[in-house]
Amino acid sequence: MPSARLAAVAALIERLVATIGRSVMWCLLAMVALQVTVVLMRYVFGLGSIWLSEAIVYAHGTLFMSAAAWTLQQGAHVRVDVFYADASPRVRALIDLAGAVFLLLPFVIVLAWVSIPYVARSWAILERSPEASGLPLVFLLKTMIPAFAVLLCLQGIAQAIRALLVLAGRAPGEAGH
Amino acid sequence: MGLPELLAVLLVVAVCALLMVGYPVAFTLGGAALAIAVLGDAVGAMRFSLLGALPPRVFGVMTNEVLLAIPLFVLMGVMLERSRIAEDLLEAMGRLFGTLTGGLAISVTLVGVLLAAAKGVVGATVVTMGLITLPAMIRHGYNPRLAAGTVAATATLAQIMPPATVLVLLGDQLNIAYQAAQLAQGKFAPDQVSVSDLFAGAIVPALTLVALYLAFQIAVAVLRPAACPAIPPAADAIGGAALARRLIEVLVAPVGLIVVVLGSILGGLATPTEAAGVGAFGAILLTARKVAAKKSAPALGAAVAVIAVLVLRAFVDLRVGRAGGGVATTAAIALAVVLLGVAAYGTVAAVVAIGRAGVLAPVLATTTNVTAMIFAILIGATMFSLVFRGLGGDDMVQHALANLPGGTGGAILTVMIAMFLLGFVMDAFEIIFVVVPIVAPALLTMPGVDPIWLGVMMAVNLQTSYLHPPLGPTLFYLRGVAPPQIKTLDIYVGVIPFVLIQFALLAALWFWPGLASALPHALAGH
Numbered sequence: 001m002p003s004a005r006l007a008a009v010a011a012l013i014e015r016l017v018a019t020i021g022r023s024v025m026w027c028l029l030a031m032v033a034l035q036v037t038v039v040l041m042r043y044v045f046g047l048g049s050i051w052l053s054e055a056i057v058y059a060h061g062t063l064f065m066s067a068a069a070w071t072l073q074q075g076a077h078v079r080v081d082v083f084y085a086d087a088s089p090r091v092r093a094l095i096d097l098a099g100a101v102f103l104l105l106p107f108v109i110v111l112a113w114v115s116i117p118y119v120a121r122s123w124a125i126l127e128r129s130p131e132a133s134g135l136p137l138v139f140l141l142k143t144m145i146p147a148f149a150v151l152l153c154l155q156g157i158a159q160a161i162r163a164l165l166v167l168a169g170r171a172p173g174e175a176g177h
Numbered sequence: 178m179g180l181p182e183l184l185a186v187l188l189v190v191a192v193c194a195l196l197m198v199g200y201p202v203a204f205t206l207g208g209a210a211l212a213i214a215v216l217g218d219a220v221g222a223m224r225f226s227l228l229g230a231l232p233p234r235v236f237g238v239m240t241n242e243v244l245l246a247i248p249l250f251v252l253m254g255v256m257l258e259r260s261r262i263a264e265d266l267l268e269a270m271g272r273l274f275g276t277l278t279g280g281l282a283i284s285v286t287l288v289g290v291l292l293a294a295a296k297g298v299v300g301a302t303v304v305t306m307g308l309i310t311l312p313a314m315i316r317h318g319y320n321p322r323l324a325a326g327t328v329a330a331t332a333t334l335a336q337i338m339p340p341a342t343v344l345v346l347l348g349d350q351l352n353i354a355y356q357a358a359q360l361a362q363g364k365f366a367p368d369q370v371s372v373s374d375l376f377a378g379a380i381v382p383a384l385t386l387v388a389l390y391l392a393f394q395i396a397v398a399v400l401r402p403a404a405c406p407a408i409p410p411a412a413d414a415i416g417g418a419a420l421a422r423r424l425i426e427v428l429v430a431p432v433g434l435i436v437v438v439l440g441s442i443l444g445g446l447a448t449p450t451e452a453a454g455v456g457a458f459g460a461i462l463l464t465a466r467k468v469a470a471k472k473s474a475p476a477l478g479a480a481v482a483v484i485a486v487l488v489l490r491a492f493v494d495l496r497v498g499r500a501g502g503g504v505a506t507t508a509a510i511a512l513a514v515v516l517l518g519v520a521a522y523g524t525v526a527a528v529v530a531i532g533r534a535g536v537l538a539p540v541l542a543t544t545t546n547v548t549a550m551i552f553a554i555l556i557g558a559t560m561f562s563l564v565f566r567g568l569g570g571d572d573m574v575q576h577a578l579a580n581l582p583g584g585t586g587g588a589i590l591t592v593m594i595a596m597f598l599l600g601f602v603m604d605a606f607e608i609i610f611v612v613v614p615i616v617a618p619a620l621l622t623m624p625g626v627d628p629i630w631l632g633v634m635m636a637v638n639l640q641t642s643y644l645h646p647p648l649g650p651t652l653f654y655l656r657g658v659a660p661p662q663i664k665t666l667d668i669y670v671g672v673i674p675f676v677l678i679q680f681a682l683l684a685a686l687w688f689w690p691g692l693a694s695a696l697p698h699a700l701a702g703h
Binding site: 021022024025026028029031032033034035036038039040043044045046047053056057060061063064065067068070071072074076077078079080081082083084085087092095096098099100102103104106107108110111114115117118119141142144145148152 | 195196197198199200201202203204205207208209210211212228229231232233235236239240242244245248249252446447450451453454455457458461483486487490495496497510513517524528538541542544545546547548549550551552553554556557560602603604606607650653
């Protein structure tokens with residue numbers, strides 16, 4: 001039955017996206033620990049560390065770039081609720097399907113496409129921080145841009161499948177998916 | 178109007194129409210802008226290759242150090258919410274003021290101010306406040322309109338009470354616009370406007386609002402005491418010293434945390450990001466004490482150790498590698514290191530305790546989702562701005578604003594009204610990311626416009642719009658959690674006095690800009 005196979009694909013994508021989201025959320029604790037360390041080092045001991053300061057930026061970038069797709073899955077991206085909030089499950093599914101196919105997917109595919117040369121240039125020279133004592137991993141941080149796009153693309157496909165199943169009467173409608 | 182400008186207008190119209198449909202804002206912005214870019218390339222109005230500028234812009238968002246404060250402030254707020262500090266505060270305040278006529282409303286307002294300062298996200302504050310306080314006020318015979326108005330108005334304070342998330346984002350966008358405006362005027366060493374300036378600018382107006390809310394509630398208590406009856410003392414009433422002790426117990430920690438965070442920013446000791454990190458750290462320790470009351474020693478130990486280091490630093494210069502430090506200095510440094518080791522151990526134990534209590538993972542998940550939501554909108558808005566500018570839309574807006582009747586005043590008034598109307602349907606985040614970058618550079622090139630004042634005006638304006646019937650989003654949030662005795666009409670009528678107070682404040686800010694700009698300029702003066 002094709003709808004069962006589609007549902008399995010959606011479930012697989014959702015598991016992957018959720019696993020990544022639940023893993024990177026720990027970056028928050030790293031950010032707090034690093035930030036407090038930086039403050040204490042500077043304020044108490046008069047020491048500065050570009051390495052530590054940049055690590056906070058890396059944790060932050062990794063956090064929201066990798067978790068954006070999971071946030072979509074959780075239905076936590078803000079919507080204008082004037083119409084959507086009171087719509088029936090079928091209408092919501094229609095909005096989600098059209099939104100994923102005509103708005104989200106084209107946007108993230110183009111973002112991934114234009115970021116390839118940008119990221120490739122960075123990888124080619126294994127780009128380092130502009131600061132001499134900074135982290136030498138700028139090329140990895142820049143790779144988060146296509147990663148953001150690819151994860152959102154996958155989750156967009158899952159969202160479209162879920163909406164299709166609702167429209168086909170194969171699944172109960174549920175907000176956010 | 179040429180073809181590119183026509184497309185720029187079409188882009189705005191398309192985005193507004195598509196947003197109404199209800200797909201997530203971030204991707205609606207990005208997708209609509211992409212469609213217009215394809216169209217523009219096809220008819221020769223812009224080049225598609227312009228989108229090559231997108232990845233560096235996104236990377237700029239990722240590495241923006243001002244915006245690091247966002248997840249840290251959100252974490253602090255969510256953590257404090259889960260530690261049920263709001264409930265404790267309200268209970269203690271109710272005991273203190275509740276037996277007076279109108280006392281419960283006043284307690285709710287005061288708790289709301291603390292919560293607003295700690296949380297900084299409006300929707301969350303309305304829901305928490307509504308769930309905790311509305312049933313209590315109704316049960317004690319309060320007029321439903323007064324109760325609903327009090328909760329709605331107080332909750333929107335989260336929009337302007339520093340360290341509000343909205344002010345961080347607005348400060349960042351205004352600074353970018355201010356730099357652009359000055360460069361356009363040929364000033365190559367431009368002044369900055371910082372998030373700290375905006376915090377300082379927002380404090381006096383925010384506290385003025387609170388004072389006016391309280392004045393209104395006291396007036397109601399005097400003129401119509403039946404609307405807000407006194408609560409009979411509880412059976413387990415405590416008085417005098419016991420009440421004072423209870424109050425100190427629940428007040429000291431959250432108030433202390435807010436004072437440290439705000440004080441260090443306003444005093445110029447710390448950047449908002451640094452203060453946010455310390456605030457989140459403090460919230461973790463507080464939560465550990467609350468949720469794992471039996472094993473609160475590590476959290477307490479960590480807090481005491483950090484404070485001890487700060488006290489030590491006040492007496493001894495601990496800077497490492499400074500010439501002329503004697504044995505005493507070395508010993509003090511060693512002591513500080515040991516104390517910080519204790520603090521690190523205590524913090525790890527506290528985090529583990531919060532995790533065991535089942536609180537940590539939900540807090541991190543919520544914070545992650547809120548952060549990703551905000552930054553996804555910022556990325557979508559980046560795409561929108563790129564295309565809008567590629568089509569010359571920003572020049573068009575600048576011309577239109579410069580040629581309005583009424584000069585600078587007319588231009589600012591027009592922008593304020595537009596933002597007010599947009600506020601009915603869009604979040605403050607979207608307005609800040611989409612509208613501010615377009616209009617602020619134009620407004621800031623006009624003579625005599627203070628960026629701090631402009632930012633505070635925008636923030637108060639958005640807050641008013643958030644509260645204004647019939648479309649203010651706060652009212653929808655509140656309707657969702659209000660008990661059945663409170664009708665939608667009660668909410669609408671109940672907020673009217675508070676909305677009038679908001680308008681009075683906006684008028685006051687318009688005629689006395691010093692209300693917003695005096696404090697930040699005084700702080701910057703020394």
